[in-house]
Amino acid sequence: MTRCDVSSHLSQLETFLFLVLAPVLIHCYCDLPADCSDIYKDKSNTSGVYTIYPVGSTSGVQVRFILSGVIQRRMDGSQNFYRPWCDYKTGFGVAAGEYWLGLENIFHLTLRQRYELLVDMEDFDGKKVSARYSSFSIDPESYGYKLQVSGFTDGGAGDSLTYHSGSKFSTMDKDQDANSGHCARARLGPFWHNSCNYANPNGVYRRGADNNPSRVGIEWYHWKGYEYSLKSFSMKIRPVK
The missing domain is CATH 1.20.5 (Single alpha-helices involved in coiled-coils or other helix-helix interfaces)
Structure with missing residues (x-):
């Protein structure tokens, strides 16, 4: 089994x-929080790890709440992100550290209302940049958890994600990209691969400039190119007011 x-x-x-x-x-x-906006409504809450229930009372999942809800984080290589479909569907990792919230949870969160996305990243010299998208959601599993993202605003990182909009999610054991090959395997990173990628946030955790093997690190092409793996990377969503 x-x-x-x-x-x-x-x-x-x-x-x-x-x-x-x-x-x-x-x-x-009756009062369980469905997403981070419900936590935010309680002004007594502070940043920290909370449990939300995006699909109902049996769907409790931990998230790190810092005004925006973190759905993905890389920071130290403590988690293996080269995982099968079932892990990316349900989520894995530790909310206070490296983790992936889970495609099913992300779908239900973004189904309830409109969300925006903030992508933060840092290189090994301590420089930090970001990219913001005014609209972010994903389709249900029957449509491959297809990514819908638009409304880019530059925070120094450039736009490496709009290219992936309209793409289904691919993992090591489920190829749904637009390439004749298998991008998730070739890049060692499950993601919403098109043909193949400008962003590879779920790639192998490496230290900076390293091209052996090539194009398998945590990459954001329009900032550091394909041969630089970032020190930290996170994707955060919050409801649009």
């Missing part, structure tokens, strides 16, 4: 238990 099969069986068990216990517990769930 694979890890994905185990996750599926656990999900079915959790659903069954919830149906049995729902009449007893339902009164506890």
Whole structure:
């Protein structure tokens, strides 16, 4: 039995238990936060790790809340990001460190209202730049979790993401890109690959300029090109007011 099969069986068990216990517990769930905007509404909350429930009361997932909700973070190479489809669907890592929120969670979050995206990155010399997109969402799994992003504003990084808009998500075991090859394998980084990429935020964690092998690091082409792997990278979303 694979890890994905185990996750599926656990999900079915959790659903069954919830149906049995729902009449007893339902009164506890009325105020659960569905996304980071619900946390933000409580002015007493500060930055930190919180649990949100994007798909309902059984879908608790931890996020790091810093005014914007972090859906992806690279910072030290502590997590392996070269993972199969099931991991990218459900999410992995630690909210206070390196992690991926999960495609299904991101879909449900961006389904509720309009979101904007902020991409922050830093090189190994300590220079920090960003890119902002006024509209960000993804389609459901039946459409390959296709990326919808637009409205670029430059914060010094240049635009390496608009090229990926309209692309389905690809992983090591699920090829949905527009290339005749397999971009997620060739770049060692699952992502919304087109043919193939200008951005590779889920690539191998490396230290700066390194082209052996080529084009497999954490890259943002319009800032550092293909042969430089960034020190840190994060994607944050927040509701558009």
